Amino acid sequence: MRLHGHDIALRRLFENETAIAHGQTPPHRILMIGTGGGMCCTRAAGYLTAFRDAGIEHAVDHAVTVSGSGGAMGAFLSGMPHRASRMFEQLSASGFIEPSSFGAPRLHLEYLADILRGHHSPLSFNDIRIKSHRTSWHVVVTRMTGESLLIDAKDFAPDTAQAVLASSALPQVTNPIPGLVGGGEELLVDGACGMPLPVKAGVSKFRPDTVVILESRPDYGDLSRIERLLWPTVTHFCLRHAPANLRRQVASMGQLIQTEVDRLERLRRIKWVRILPDQEDIPLSPFSTDATKLRRAAEDARSFMAHALQNARPVVQV
Numbered sequence: 001m002r003l004h005g006h007d008i009a010l011r012r013l014f015e016n017e018t019a020i021a022h023g024q025t026p027p028h029r030i031l032m033i034g035t036g037g038g039m040c041c042t043r044a045a046g047y048l049t050a051f052r053d054a055g056i057e058h059a060v061d062h063a064v065t066v067s068g069s070g071g072a073m074g075a076f077l078s079g080m081p082h083r084a085s086r087m088f089e090q091l092s093a094s095g096f097i098e099p100s101s102f103g104a105p106r107l108h109l110e111y112l113a114d115i116l117r118g119h120h121s122p123l124s125f126n127d128i129r130i131k132s133h134r135t136s137w138h139v140v141v142t143r144m145t146g147e148s149l150l151i152d153a154k155d156f157a158p159d160t161a162q163a164v165l166a167s168s169a170l171p172q173v174t175n176p177i178p179g180l181v182g183g184g185e186e187l188l189v190d191g192a193c194g195m196p197l198p199v200k201a202g203v204s205k206f207r208p209d210t211v212v213i214l215e216s217r218p219d220y221g222d223l224s225r226i227e228r229l230l231w232p233t234v235t236h237f238c239l240r241h242a243p244a245n246l247r248r249q250v251a252s253m254g255q256l257i258q259t260e261v262d263r264l265e266r267l268r269r270i271k272w273v274r275i276l277p278d279q280e281d282i283p284l285s286p287f288s289t290d291a292t293k294l295r296r297a298a299e300d301a302r303s304f305m306a307h308a309l310q311n312a313r314p315v316v317q318v
Contacts, residue, residue, distance in 0.1 A: 001304040034066065045087070052082070058134050090115060117161050171242045215276035220257045
């Protein structure tokens with residue numbers, strides 16, 4: 001794993017946390033972005049566990065999550081990020097992912113819904129704690145027209161778990177999730193379909209001076225050339241029954257990610273850092289069902305993040 005960007009972005013988390021603990025106004029406006037990647041988001045759970053272990057609980061002003069990283073963020077805001085990695089392990093053994101010998105696999109979102117709501121699960125979202133937490137939380141969802149947008153997870157009906165489900169509903173792999181958007185009910189699918197790395201949307205909406213990005217998969221540019229070339233073809237085949245605009249958006253996911261990375265690199269007044277895995281790390285796919293690999297990936301992410309935070313922590317002079 002590696003850090004890319006400005007180390008000072010992590011230091012600012014401690015500066016905010018210290019100010020809040022002393023009843024002072026936080027000196028920074030911090031935006032945290034969690035990217036998608038299906039079961040790879042067990043890494044997001046590892047990152048957030050390290051934040052909690054380091055005493056970072058309230059420093060983030062705004063959080064934006066995509067896809068499965070919403071499960072980790074909901075656990076963090078509920079006060080139990082350490083349980084989120086167990087959620088992915090439980091999903092891997094529950095039949096959540098139904099493999100297919102032809103076409104895309106099938107996801108059973110009802111299993112994820114049961115876990116987030118605490119049915120036979122070590123993890124359940126605590127909506128009271130989530131809604132009272134100072135960090136605002138938005139998830140990215142995509143309309144069936146291919147347009148992606150941010151929605152407030154705390155205000156989503158019937159609960160925050162439903163917001164995560166909507167942000168995780170891959171088209172043609174699971175059924176869309178109904179939700180109220182702009183006063184009317186719409187069918188919503190995975191936010192990564194049109195906004196896999198919501199830098200522009202997050203910066204425009206929240207005007208932060210610091211951005212921390214938790215990434216679950218290796219950088220798009222680190223993927224093999226074959227994988228990048230095959231993605232549009234595979235997408236058009238697997239989503240051949242989806243609306244054309246939505247299918248085009250998913251097929252251009254790599255280009256959308258690179259556009260946002262380039263945008264991030266051009267920021268001058270905002271200090272930012274990306275935490276992301278390398279190709280040499282434990283290999284995971286969005287549909288991984290190997291519980292041992294999922295557990296090791298989460299622990300590696302936690303360990304790496306703990307070390308990075310330790311290095312970023314300001315020295316306390318006595």
